[in-house]
Amino acid sequence: MNRLARFAGFGKRNKEQAEETAVLHDVVVEHMDPEELREPIIASLRTVHDPEIPVNIYDLGLIYQIDIATNGDVAVDMTLTAPGCPVAGIMPLMVKSAVARVEGVGEVNVRLVWDPPWSADTMSDEARLQLGLM
Numbered sequence: 001m002n003r004l005a006r007f008a009g010f011g012k013r014n015k016e017q018a019e020e021t022a023v024l025h026d027v028v029v030e031h032m033d034p035e036e037l038r039e040p041i042i043a044s045l046r047t048v049h050d051p052e053i054p055v056n057i058y059d060l061g062l063i064y065q066i067d068i069a070t071n072g073d074v075a076v077d078m079t080l081t082a083p084g085c086p087v088a089g090i091m092p093l094m095v096k097s098a099v100a101r102v103e104g105v106g107e108v109n110v111r112l113v114w115d116p117p118w119s120a121d122t123m124s125d126e127a128r129l130q131l132g133l134m
Helices: 003-007 015-024 035-045 091-100 125-130
Strands: 063-068 074-078 108-112
Touching: 035 063, 035 091, 074 091, 091 108
Parallel strands: 074 108
Antiparallel strands: 063 074
8 A cells, every 4th residue: 555545544444543544634724814915916026027117017007906815816907008018928927927926825817908008197106216207
């Protein structure tokens, strides 16, 4: 009999041994408040930069919404500076990878949206300052 079968209690002869094995299967899972993930997710998103603009995508205002489920799954709505942006194919994958690196995050879904269109008004003050717009 292999180790997995022994661990699962396969072939146990008496009820006491089977109950002993059942105790091994009780796992305590710590539940995290989804909002506790928001700041680490934002910090990770700030590591992603638009290759054409030396500012991270979060401060550029490209991230419209971050929904965090109680099981840790995350849905992100994002846009690009323009529909013809040359990184349109790769930027959502970069966002997905950045969010997935955060401990406690489950499945990540990134949706590229165009409404409302991006404008410089969505940039943070830090991004405007960095780009010399303030």
